[in-house]
Amino acid sequence: MKTTKIVWTLLVAALLLGACAHPKLKTEREEGETGFTREELFGHLPPVDYEIPNDAQFLKGVKICLDPGHGGDAHIPRYKRGPTGVREAEMNWTTAQFLKEFLESAEAEVLLTRSGDEDVSLAQRARIANRAQVDFFISMHHNAASRESANFTSTWYHADPDYGPMNLDLSRYVQQGVAEALRLPEVAANPLKSDYLMYPDAGFGVLRQLEVPGCLVEASFFSNVIEEQRLRHPEYLKREAYGYFLGIARYVAAGIPFSVMRQPEPGARLQDKQPEIVVELNDGLRDRGGWGADRNWIFMDSIRVRLDGREITDATYDPQAKAVRFKVPDKLPNGVHLVEVGFRNLSGNHARPHTHRFIVACPIAQIAVTAKPTSLHPDGVSYALVAFEASDADGTPVADGSTLRVEAEGGTLEQFAVKTRAGKAHTYVHSPLEPGTIRLRVRGDEAEAALAIPVGRDAVPLIYGQVTQQDSGKPLEGIQVELTFPTAEEAGETLTLLEGAEPDTWIHYLGRRRLDKQVSNEEGRVIFAPKGLRPEAFTLMINQGGYYRRSFPVQFKDAQRTIALNLPAYPVAGGILRDKIFLLDPEGGGVETGAVDCRGNEASDLNLAVAERLKVLLESAGAQARLIRTEDIYLSAQQRVEIASNMQVDRYLAIEHGLAEDATSGVCFLYFPEMEGRRGAERASARAAAELGLKDLGVALSGDAKVRHAAIPASAVRLLTMDAAEVDNAADPAWLDREAYALYQGLLAQLGLPKEYSAMLSLRAVNAQTGLPLEGVEITLDGSLSRLTDASGRCRFSSILPRFYDAAARKKGYETFWVRLSAAEEGEYVLALRPEAE
Numbered sequence: 001m002k003t004t005k006i007v008w009t010l011l012v013a014a015l016l017l018g019a020c021a022h023p024k025l026k027t028e029r030e031e032g033e034t035g036f037t038r039e040e041l042f043g044h045l046p047p048v049d050y051e052i053p054n055d056a057q058f059l060k061g062v063k064i065c066l067d068p069g070h071g072g073d074a075h076i077p078r079y080k081r082g083p084t085g086v087r088e089a090e091m092n093w094t095t096a097q098f099l100k101e102f103l104e105s106a107e108a109e110v111l112l113t114r115s116g117d118e119d120v121s122l123a124q125r126a127r128i129a130n131r132a133q134v135d136f137f138i139s140m141h142h143n144a145a146s147r148e149s150a151n152f153t154s155t156w157y158h159a160d161p162d163y164g165p166m167n168l169d170l171s172r173y174v175q176q177g178v179a180e181a182l183r184l185p186e187v188a189a190n191p192l193k194s195d196y197l198m199y200p201d202a203g204f205g206v207l208r209q210l211e212v213p214g215c216l217v218e219a220s221f222f223s224n225v226i227e228e229q230r231l232r233h234p235e236y237l238k239r240e241a242y243g244y245f246l247g248i249a250r251y252v253a254a255g256i257p258f259s260v261m262r263q264p265e266p267g268a269r270l271q272d273k274q275p276e277i278v279v280e281l282n283d284g285l286r287d288r289g290g291w292g293a294d295r296n297w298i299f300m301d302s303i304r305v306r307l308d309g310r311e312i313t314d315a316t317y318d319p320q321a322k323a324v325r326f327k328v329p330d331k332l333p334n335g336v337h338l339v340e341v342g343f344r345n346l347s348g349n350h351a352r353p354h355t356h357r358f359i360v361a362c363p364i365a366q367i368a369v370t371a372k373p374t375s376l377h378p379d380g381v382s383y384a385l386v387a388f389e390a391s392d393a394d395g396t397p398v399a400d401g402s403t404l405r406v407e408a409e410g411g412t413l414e415q416f417a418v419k420t421r422a423g424k425a426h427t428y429v430h431s432p433l434e435p436g437t438i439r440l441r442v443r444g445d446e447a448e449a450a451l452a453i454p455v456g457r458d459a460v461p462l463i464y465g466q467v468t469q470q471d472s473g474k475p476l477e478g479i480q481v482e483l484t485f486p487t488a489e490e491a492g493e494t495l496t497l498l499e500g501a502e503p504d505t506w507i508h509y510l511g512r513r514r515l516d517k518q519v520s521n522e523e524g525r526v527i528f529a530p531k532g533l534r535p536e537a538f539t540l541m542i543n544q545g546g547y548y549r550r551s552f553p554v555q556f557k558d559a560q561r562t563i564a565l566n567l568p569a570y571p572v573a574g575g576i577l578r579d580k581i582f583l584l585d586p587e588g589g590g591v592e593t594g595a596v597d598c599r600g601n602e603a604s605d606l607n608l609a610v611a612e613r614l615k616v617l618l619e620s621a622g623a624q625a626r627l628i629r630t631e632d633i634y635l636s637a638q639q640r641v642e643i644a645s646n647m648q649v650d651r652y653l654a655i656e657h658g659l660a661e662d663a664t665s666g667v668c669f670l671y672f673p674e675m676e677g678r679r680g681a682e683r684a685s686a687r688a689a690a691e692l693g694l695k696d697l698g699v700a701l702s703g704d705a706k707v708r709h710a711a712i713p714a715s716a717v718r719l720l721t722m723d724a725a726e727v728d729n730a731a732d733p734a735w736l737d738r739e740a741y742a743l744y745q746g747l748l749a750q751l752g753l754p755k756e757y758s759a760m761l762s763l764r765a766v767n768a769q770t771g772l773p774l775e776g777v778e779i780t781l782d783g784s785l786s787r788l789t790d791a792s793g794r795c796r797f798s799s800i801l802p803r804f805y806d807a808a809a810r811k812k813g814y815e816t817f818w819v820r821l822s823a824a825e826e827g828e829y830v831l832a833l834r835p836e837a838e
Ligand SMILES: [Zn+2]
Pocket: 069, 070, 088, 141, 142, 143
């Protein structure tokens, strides 16, 4: 048996992140606290007069968002600090304050992403700029590296140059301004850098989420001993800010080109599917007037026109109107269309990205109308969904928002006017109290259509459901509702099967069969017309990932033919996991190098077992989960980073079991600050530890390549359990369940969900032949958790994980019953056991 131990890498991680020892400074050089003389620090820099240059006049009215990087991180030891502890967040802040003053003295409008030393998320920073629709955004940072002498200025743009050429114009000017001001000893071979170099195919979170032009500047390296000392002087930061200012002023002075759509009018609704488009190009300079302002200041071959993302090659430039024009080559579908024009002015500045919008809306020529159900009862309660499909003369769907007017004779409409979406619209018509016919008529533009709905006592039974959010009562769209009915065995009788019932397609649910399924529409409604079955004992069941499975009995009384039910749906975990995609990475695999417990269980196997269980939990809460490996195979860190980067996922979690040096069992979350906040990780660690009854070992900065380079919110968790006395059998399935559940709760806590969720499972065992309750049936969940049924045939598992279980029901003299059950469901499952054949 191997007894290798995992060496904890926390210390290594801290070292990688720049937690170096304080530098030794020679005492004879000391001046104040810094150890450097003024001459050594600033002797190479010429004096600055901080004058506002003449060409800064063009900054007037320009809207700029400044983003001083980081903030609110003073409590984190060694986080983004220089060798003697100077904080990056502070230097970024001070520089931004100086820059704001310079820009405002030139009458630019300045917006800051933080108002002090506070933690603002990257998404929020981008949102501030997007909402204000600023002309451009500059994220202001200082750099760090493990190479102590590193010190140069670099400016970062998002993705590739073609992603936003304007970002590179801005980057170039700002880079030059800052580099000129600071005169650092090193020069990068190419100081303009793509953020894909750091996070392949993702880039920096703040730049990725920008909808306005922007760049990120790393002015100098605070990890450099002498540079850090310069950066503690406000006058040095003012010099840096002045460099930014000159760069920005020169960029704006060179003119920021833009375009304006002249024909059709922006936002116009056209009936022409092949209109002529005219877009005026402005070089960003000519409105200033002056000599030659009437001349052409645009590079002709730089003009590129796109319609709905497709390149238009035969657009022509009209120098008189200073506009490009083209006729749309093929007939456009009804709806919104987008025109983009890119070009460059004579200073080389690219046009501000702008998308011009117009709408093609041809009149309605045909309307198709259908009703569900096709006949109604004369009860004043039943109703039909009336659906319309509207198309134009070419047979293509009409533009969204086209109006249809509906009339009903002999019935009551819910809406008389409806608007189309993707050519479709619907309303509801309610039945009268007397038999007869409802005559519907619908009109839109020049088109008209009619439909008759018979109202009679021979109509099929109708079951109406409206799915609503349990707490708010709001209708829920897109929820699958199933109509089930009991099997003959459970009902204790033979069901009359008539035309339309297709037993082969039924899905069995423990003594119930699925007859039909529907997905709730915009109003949360579903309508079942179960043709061909005796209607006494139906059940509607909400069966949708992310929602607790719930059953609603449908009880028809006497001559009743219509039933309407409210179907409140309760989202698992408050719905916050719905549609989120998780990537779970069970550490290790293949050639075992990790920990092994006293019983020979390898950490990599446990990691995988817990990840598989966590996947089930996440899926039952409506999330998607993927595993980076599903077998005992070796993957390098590099391979894992690549897999994580290439998968479109929202969140990454590495799972690791280990042995603590001091045999303390506990939970520790690792995070990387650019991607995931410390507070979230702290909450996750605390919740997971509490669930497991283990010690909360807190959080640590991750030096893990995968966590740092996954380019998505990423964390790793370490479960220190393998040699702890109280959990000596880590391979116990019940313990692995608990671990998975603890991590699930940890993730919920990390996402800010305060509540705890658990579920229960109620079962009743009956004799499949007699329908009588069976006492003493042993029900086992996942081969571990067992209960015996009581005299009424019932048993109950409470406070269990809200997920699916493989259950077995055993009793001597009966065939063993295997079934997959969801503990998220309310109500009772009935297990019908067949007596063994003699
Ligand atoms: Zn930074």
